[in-house]
Amino acid sequence: MAIIKLLRTAWDMLSEEQMQQHITTGCEDLDHILRGGIHCGEVTEVGGVPGIGKTQLGIQLAVNVQIPVEYGGHGGQAVYIDTEGSFMVERAHQIAEGCINGILDNFTDHDRKILACQEWMQPNSFLSNIFYFRICSYTEQIAVTNYLEKFLKEHKDVKIVVIDSVTFHFRQDFDDLACRTRILSGMSLKLMKLAKTNNLAVVLLNQVTTKYTEGSFHLTLALGDSWSHSCTNRIILYWNANERYAYIDKSPSLPSASAPYSVTSKGIRNSTSHCKRVRMM
Amino acid sequence: MSNKLISQMGLPPSLSHVFAARSIITAKDALSLPEFDLMALLDVPLAHARSAVARISEIACPPYQTALSLMEDRAGSGGHLPTMLRGLDDALCGGIPFGALTELVGPPGIGKTQFCLKLSLLATLPACYGGLNGRVIYIDTESKFSSRRMIEIGENSFPQIFRSEGLAPKMAGRIIVMRPTSLSDFTDSLQQMKLSLLQHEVKLLIVDSMAALVSGENERSEGGPGRHPLRSSLSFLKSLAEFSRIPVVVTNQVRSQSKDEAYYHTFQEERKDNCQNSEKFESHLIAALGIQWAHAVTVRLVFEAHSGQKFIKVAKSPMSPAIAFPFIVESSGISLLSDEGIDVTGPEINTIRNQGQNILSQ
Numbered sequence: 213m214a215i216i217k218l219l220r221t222a223w224d225m226l227s228e229e230q231m232q233q234h235i236t237t238g239c240e241d242l243d244h245i246l247r248g249g250i251h252c253g254e255v256t257e258v259g260g261v262p263g264i265g266k267t268q269l270g271i272q273l274a275v276n277v278q279i280p281v282e283y284g285g286h287g288g289q290a291v292y293i294d295t296e297g298s299f300m301v302e303r304a305h306q307i308a309e310g311c312i313n314g315i316l317d318n319f320t321d322h323d324r325k326i327l328a329c330q331e332w333m334q335p336n337s338f339l340s341n342i343f344y345f346r347i348c349s350y351t352e353q354i355a356v357t358n359y360l361e362k363f364l365k366e367h368k369d370v371k372i373v374v375i376d377s378v379t380f381h382f383r384q385d386f387d388d389l390a391c392r393t394r395i396l397s398g399m400s401l402k403l404m405k406l407a408k409t410n411n412l413a414v415v416l417l418n419q420v421t422t423k424y425t426e427g428s429f430h431l432t433l434a435l436g437d438s439w440s441h442s443c444t445n446r447i448i449l450y451w452n453a454n455e456r457y458a459y460i461d462k463s464p465s466l467p468s469a470s471a472p473y474s475v476t477s478k479g480i481r482n483s484t485s486h487c488k489r490v491r492m493m
Numbered sequence: 494m495s496n497k498l499i500s501q502m503g504l505p506p507s508l509s510h511v512f513a514a515r516s517i518i519t520a521k522d523a524l525s526l527p528e529f530d531l532m533a534l535l536d537v538p539l540a541h542a543r544s545a546v547a548r549i550s551e552i553a554c555p556p557y558q559t560a561l562s563l564m565e566d567r568a569g570s571g572g573h574l575p576t577m578l579r580g581l582d583d584a585l586c587g588g589i590p591f592g593a594l595t596e597l598v599g600p601p602g603i604g605k606t607q608f609c610l611k612l613s614l615l616a617t618l619p620a621c622y623g624g625l626n627g628r629v630i631y632i633d634t635e636s637k638f639s640s641r642r643m644i645e646i647g648e649n650s651f652p653q654i655f656r657s658e659g660l661a662p663k664m665a666g667r668i669i670v671m672r673p674t675s676l677s678d679f680t681d682s683l684q685q686m687k688l689s690l691l692q693h694e695v696k697l698l699i700v701d702s703m704a705a706l707v708s709g710e711n712e713r714s715e716g717g718p719g720r721h722p723l724r725s726s727l728s729f730l731k732s733l734a735e736f737s738r739i740p741v742v743v744t745n746q747v748r749s750q751s752k753d754e755a756y757y758h759t760f761q762e763e764r765k766d767n768c769q770n771s772e773k774f775e776s777h778l779i780a781a782l783g784i785q786w787a788h789a790v791t792v793r794l795v796f797e798a799h800s801g802q803k804f805i806k807v808a809k810s811p812m813s814p815a816i817a818f819p820f821i822v823e824s825s826g827i828s829l830l831s832d833e834g835i836d837v838t839g840p841e842i843n844t845i846r847n848q849g850q851n852i853l854s855q
Contacts, residue, residue: 262787263809263842292560297593297735298791300811301564302572302586342560348732351495351521351553358524358550363557383785384724394527419788422755429755450758454839459760468760475814 238272238480241471242458252413255404259418259433260449265475266417267298270374272480274342275311277372283315288371289341295380308338310478350381357399364410371412378416379434393438400442494553495521502552511535520553574740575623580832586812589740598745598780599796600847604822605744609699610643611826616697617667627696628667634705638670649825676706680726690737704746704781747778778845799846808842815842
């Protein structure tokens, strides 16, 4: 009976969950509260104020997914869907270099020299494994989300899809908010299905807006209340005193927690401040 | 891409006719509807609607390329307009980036227009002097453009060039000044500009100032559900910058903070009761044009004044951490007092101060 096939027991799912793969963020503290990193097979929304490092994190993940399996990575490829023109290719090159040097640091001088000469250990090779789409309207954004199903069948090594940002065109051009809500929910269902079927991570970068709750104005992620229900995981990047922090706002399996991180010339790394601490909420 | 016609997409003729009969002409029309609605509208089985949507999406989706080929495509064009302020150029990895929006924000009179005048001049200079050897479109919304001042800056910064015959008028002749009187005027000019940008070798677009266009139009706050007047100009400016691979520099004004500003997420509630913080905020200014604009610009340079000096602060940049340089405005335009720069962290990055400047004593 076809219907019975779709049912799985919680016990079966447990073994799947235990084998779940993660993509490292580059920051050990952040990886720690995420229990390894960004989850493959799920959709994660990352939002924050301008300049906090969303694009930086997106590029870092697109690079880190390519770390070879021998060095703790996935040896995969990345799809980067750029809706705002934020992707600076020179920065991606810099981050790839930072990642490569991080791998090389684990070896002795002798081994390092041999490793560094290998073709795949060049920043340009990392750049060749990032598939870049430049999206200029919400129609194109819907089109690429639909097209990904076919694209991913043809590119089976892709392990992460980053959409930077999922918000921009939906804030600009929509008059009918009810229609927008329906389209966004259709899009998020498709993305969840792509994540699940292909066991890849889908990371959606979102902007902030202001909302009046609990007696005053607060920052909140854009695209409305219905959208906030759509994503499986949500991480909010924010300023706390002089530090950048990431907060797990929504997750089916992780407790709420914050971890500090920093944006360096090599990419996203642990915070260098002496008073850093991981805070459980 | 969104305007591609369904009739030309190679769908089975019967399906094509049905789309046309229901007035779904372009990819945008088809993809704006959820699949169920489309199925109901066309009265076809869901599987047919789905495969039609898949085909339309594949065609409407823009082509992809690898990041490597993107880098190779862009390698030829240099990528930056050097500002000739060494510290700032180093921080920005070359200068004002091509293909992106750079914002200059700060209190009135601090030197944003002076910076723009110098940039305009730099873009017209021949490549051997570090310029882009091209034309500049200067959109002047507050009638602040002064040719006389620009020539003065030129004569003092590049005396050897400006002393030669005919070069000053030639440089000045490459700067086209437009004075739109309203936001709709501005958007119309932008639309017309799109094609002529490439034809006339325009290498720099300056909008001074963006905020002035909006403040005259619509007093409604951005937090409200109403239309943000800048929305369509914003995405158009961004796509113009990328499409033509030129630097686009936009100036923004400042306003004082109202008590309705939001600084914290709801999970940060406990920090909000710190009275000392709220006092500090009241004396600070923030950029006009709101948070949506702040998200959209790629590089934000904050011009501010405190401790008796003026600073240019790189507040948002994908390539560099926040850093501030002290500067002065003199006859040759803006000069940095130090190329070393001061690192800036935390909330300092986004605050805009206008203190310690006694206008009367100047």
